[in-house]
Amino acid sequence: MISQLAVFSTSSAQSPFTAPDSLLVIQEGIASYYGTRFHNRMTANGEIYDMWEFTAAHKHLPFGTLLKVTNKNNGHQAIVRINDRLPKSSTRIIDLSKGVAQQLDMVNDGIVPVRLELLSHHAIDWVRKQYRKVPEDIRLRSYFQGVAYQKDQEIIKKPLR
Numbered sequence: 184m185i186s187q188l189a190v191f192s193t194s195s196a197q198s199p200f201t202a203p204d205s206l207l208v209i210q211e212g213i214a215s216y217y218g219t220r221f222h223n224r225m226t227a228n229g230e231i232y233d234m235w236e237f238t239a240a241h242k243h244l245p246f247g248t249l250l251k252v253t254n255k256n257n258g259h260q261a262i263v264r265i266n267d268r269l270p271k272s273s274t275r276i277i278d279l280s281k282g283v284a285q286q287l288d289m290v291n292d293g294i295v296p297v298r299l300e301l302l303s304h305h306a307i308d309w310v311r312k313q314y315r316k317v318p319e320d321i322r323l324r325s326y327f328q329g330v331a332y333q334k335d336q337e338i339i340k341k342p343l344r
Contacts (some may be wrong), residue, residue, distance in 0.1 A: 207303075209300065209307075209321045210320065211276075211297070211299070214279055214289070214297040215278050216283065216289065216293070217240075219281075221234070228247075232266075234280050237261055237264065238263060238264050238266045238280050239266070239280065240267035240269045240277065242268065244310065245265065245313045246265055246266055247266075248310060249262055249263070249264055249302050249306070250264075250265070250299050252297050252298070253297060254296075254297060255295070255298055256296065259286065260287070261283045261286040263277075263280075276320070277297065307323050307324065
């Protein structure tokens, strides 16, 4: 008789503080911020922009995506939500609200190098599913790969003594 054993490895809830950081990094580049000129205007997703909320514009990340943004000059971090679009021709990877710029201590500099990270491996999978083809300028890697294997095992009946 042959029995089959299938094992599937899946991740449980993933804390953003226990995941290997380098696997959550999706992009690095230059950030700028926008403030008073756009305050109270409509964003690309239909919201009214509030320069004090922790929001951001990105070229193509899905609206509602939460990111951890790290100022590479000083290590300051903020969690932002994507609610607006950058022009496709922009050389920046993200435009941050003025509130975020203050949190990252970048108001005086205007532009700074940043690292963008998703908050969990589940978020990476969710963002990847939003695209037919993942844009080349972002990196979406999964840490937890589903593992499946089959093992055939013979059950041998031994005579009783």
